[in-house]
Every structure is written in C-alpha cells, then in structure tokens.
Amino acid sequence: MEKFGEALLQRHISKLEVAVLKSFQYLMRKSALVRDLRIDTEKFTITLIGPDDQELDPSRLSAGERQLLAVSLLWGLAKVAGNRLPSVIDTPLGRLDSRHREHLVDRYFPEASHQVLLLSTDEEIDEYLLSKLKPSIAHTYTLVHDDKTFTTSVETGYWWSGGAAHVA
Structure with missing residues (x-):
C-alpha cells in the first residue's frame, strides 16, 4: 500500500511539474531561461533547471520572475486539480x-x-x-x-x- 501511495504521489507531482513549467514558460518573457522544473516529494521544494541542464539558483531570477514562478505554481495546481475556484x-x-x-x-x-x-x-x-x-x-x-x-x-x-x- 505504501508503494502504491508513493507511485500515486509521484504521478501527481509529475503532472504538477509539467503544468507549472508550461505555465511559467508561457508567462515568462525569457521562455528558455528554465528548461525543466522538479518538485522534491519529500521536502516539497522546487528545483529549476536552466538551458545548460544545470540547476538554476532562484536568486538569479528577478523579483518579477520569482513572482511569475509563484503565479505559475498556483496556476499549475489549479490545472492539475481541475477545480475552477x-x-x-x-x-x-x-x-x-x-x-x-x-x-x-x-x-x-x-x-x-x-x-x-x-x-x-x-x-x-x-x-x-x-x-x-x-x-x-x-x-x-x-x-x-x-x-x-x-x-x-x-x-x-x-x-x-x-x-x-x-x-x-
């Protein structure tokens, strides 16, 4: 049962990663700045991957880009949840x-x-x-x-x- 729960969580997290990344790239002026996005299912932290396949330190993002990332996270959650609240x-x-x-x-x-x-x-x-x-x-x-x-x-x-x- 524990393995099933972990697999289910990973499936939902994978959908969320894709939804947040697509939303972020759609809203960003520099759409190629972030190539991938990963969510750690134990710490629930976000890791950004740059175009060079290296981790991108969020501090390199401008305040506006960090705000767009937060909006993208909320938008991705809404898309994956399917609720239009x-x-x-x-x-x-x-x-x-x-x-x-x-x-x-x-x-x-x-x-x-x-x-x-x-x-x-x-x-x-x-x-x-x-x-x-x-x-x-x-x-x-x-x-x-x-x-x-x-x-x-x-x-x-x-x-x-x-x-x-x-x-x-």
Whole structure:
C-alpha cells in the first residue's frame, strides 16, 4: 500500500511539474531561461533547471520572475486539480516590467478562473492594460479613502476614469 501511495504521489507531482513549467514558460518573457522544473516529494521544494541542464539558483531570477514562478505554481495546481475556484489576486503587477505585465494580462488573467478579483494599486494598471482587460471585466471599482473621517467608500469605475472603465 505504501508503494502504491508513493507511485500515486509521484504521478501527481509529475503532472504538477509539467503544468507549472508550461505555465511559467508561457508567462515568462525569457521562455528558455528554465528548461525543466522538479518538485522534491519529500521536502516539497522546487528545483529549476536552466538551458545548460544545470540547476538554476532562484536568486538569479528577478523579483518579477520569482513572482511569475509563484503565479505559475498556483496556476499549475489549479490545472492539475481541475477545480475552477474564484481567484483573488492582490497587486499582481507591482514587481513586473511592462512585458511581463502584458503577458499576465493577455495570458493569465483571462484563463486563471471563471471569476477573478484583481486588487491593484493606482500605478499597476494603466489605460493600455485596462483596454486589454476590458473584454474580461464585469465590473471595476475604486476604494476611496477619506482622511478626515478615516473611512473608505467604494465607487464604481477605475480611479482615473470616473466610472468610464465600468463594463456592465
């Protein structure tokens, strides 16, 4: 029974490795940076393999690339599990350069789940990225803080559009 359990775990881990690697390569601007990805089933650590078949130290990845790896891990888990649960993604574009931002907007957000809630700062999503997201947006809201009353209100629309970004 123990051997069966180990074989089952390895089969699922293998599927997860493939799903995470494909997701990472799909989101990365430098798709050839990581050739393979392995998950240690005892320590549950991730090892990246570079194009030279050598281990790639994750510290060599930029902060944005590490963020994309984390997104890819979540995306891979969702794909392997087969569950399309709602996703809440907080400040998803903060550490990314413009190319990686565009990859997430084009390739991940529309596919992440049937329902995705993006929480962004006022500098993450500009007019260009919002226009790319519009086909997938049901509603946009802005949280407006009042320094005098120390309260926050919810307004319809994206913060710089005064409601023009709201897609019904």
